[in-house]
Amino acid sequence: MPENINYEIGVEHGMEDIVVDLMNSLSTIKELSELNYQLSVNDEKLLLDKALSTLIQNQDMERCSFFLLNEDEQVLVNVTGLSYFEVLEDLNESFQSRQFKVGEGIIGLAAEKKTLQHCHNCREDERFINNGAEMDGAMPGSIISVPVFAANLELIGVLNISHPEPYYFTEWHIRLLEIYKNMLGQLISNYRLFHQMERQIASRTTKLERAYKDIKRLKEHYENISVLDQLTGLYNRRYFYNQIKMTMAGYERYGQAMCLLIMDIDHFKSINDNYGHIFGDQVLIDIANLLKTQVRHADVLVRFGGEEFVIIFTNTSCANGIMFAERIRKEVNQLFWQKKDDSIRVTMSIGLYCHDNDCCQSMPRANIDQIIHYADMALYAAKKRGRNQVVKFSKELIEE
Numbered sequence: 001m002p003e004n005i006n007y008e009i010g011v012e013h014g015m016e017d018i019v020v021d022l023m024n025s026l027s028t029i030k031e032l033s034e035l036n037y038q039l040s041v042n043d044e045k046l047l048l049d050k051a052l053s054t055l056i057q058n059q060d061m062e063r064c065s066f067f068l069l070n071e072d073e074q075v076l077v078n079v080t081g082l083s084y085f086e087v088l089e090d091l092n093e094s095f096q097s098r099q100f101k102v103g104e105g106i107i108g109l110a111a112e113k114k115t116l117q118h119c120h121n122c123r124e125d126e127r128f129i130n131n132g133a134e135m136d137g138a139m140p141g142s143i144i145s146v147p148v149f150a151a152n153l154e155l156i157g158v159l160n161i162s163h164p165e166p167y168y169f170t171e172w173h174i175r176l177l178e179i180y181k182n183m184l185g186q187l188i189s190n191y192r193l194f195h196q197m198e199r200q201i202a203s204r205t206t207k208l209e210r211a212y213k214d215i216k217r218l219k220e221h222y223e224n225i226s227v228l229d230q231l232t233g234l235y236n237r238r239y240f241y242n243q244i245k246m247t248m249a250g251y252e253r254y255g256q257a258m259c260l261l262i263m264d265i266d267h268f269k270s271i272n273d274n275y276g277h278i279f280g281d282q283v284l285i286d287i288a289n290l291l292k293t294q295v296r297h298a299d300v301l302v303r304f305g306g307e308e309f310v311i312i313f314t315n316t317s318c319a320n321g322i323m324f325a326e327r328i329r330k331e332v333n334q335l336f337w338q339k340k341d342d343s344i345r346v347t348m349s350i351g352l353y354c355h356d357n358d359c360c361q362s363m364p365r366a367n368i369d370q371i372i373h374y375a376d377m378a379l380y381a382a383k384k385r386g387r388n389q390v391v392k393f394s395k396e397l398i399e400e
């Protein structure tokens, strides 16, 4: 075969034909370059179908097919095949998946030798293996098989064009096929790379989501077993319930008095609303620090939740409990925060329950839940009576 483009073999070409062929080739190149491997297809076979139908529509190739290399088994599997007639009629009837071993037939040889194989006359060429083509009426007269490589020069598969007439293809077709196979190689490489990246992203996302769930579960676990309030560093409600059981046991056993204070910052919502949550947090931290200075080692101080704190004064008479509560209320009144031109102060309402034989002989004997409930009732009364005050629980409150 001469090196120059040879129009002598097969078809006679006039100048007009050459221009038409050139235009067709440019159209094919344009369409191939426009195939969107990212969005339009999510299956490699579909991408190859589109590429082949582009080839066939713009070129005088009667039939195109693509054989993908299955590297593990060293076979070439026919994933798609189209004839000009099928593209025109929008059919894909005659496609029957065949396969060749690497080295077997024209297609297998193209893969093995990694070079284009041109069979001018299939009936006479020993390299051509019929493999059932004659039976289904697809027996070609001539065929060109061209290996297609990925960007990393690994073999992807073999592109074939065939025509019922022998000696049909010319140097022109060969040159075009060299261009098309490069474009096809790029297209498939990009497609694989893109989808590999997608899979990697999806797998990483799944791993991250799993890690996030694990962290969340661990966080919840540690929060569940933690007895400390994260914001203020005080003990939390869980610790309180453990401690009050022990305090009550001491009271039962040794007749020790104790006082329970439930303290609630007045109108705390407006602090958040007017100055923001971060400032609200700071107020909670500062009040918690102040409360720390008001308790002894044996007492129990907890953040009960939100803007509510609880103290158990152990071994403390009712009179002392009221005195301590008053002192706390006044100390809180002394606190202030400067925010631009605003000097911000807060007040605190305190409900008190005394567990003291001397002063509360006439009180019903209360369990833990009742004690908290009584202190809460006293707090509610303090709020109702105008806030910024201490109210001790008494039987009268139940009647109120």
Ligand SMILES: Nc1nc2c(ncn2[C@@H]2O[C@H](COP(=O)(O)OP(=O)(O)OP(=O)(O)O)[C@@H](O)[C@H]2O)c(=O)[nH]1
Pocket: 231, 264, 265, 266, 267, 268, 269, 270, 272, 276, 277, 278, 279, 280, 281, 284, 305, 306, 307, 383, 387
């Ligand atoms: N900044 C901050 N605000 C909190 C936190 N926990 C609870 N709060 C807020 O505390 C406010 C409590 O509001 P309310 O229950 O309406 O009570 P109040 O405004 O203090 O009014 P009174 O109790 O009736 O005097 C709500 O706005 C909560 O969002 C916290 O950890 N940080």
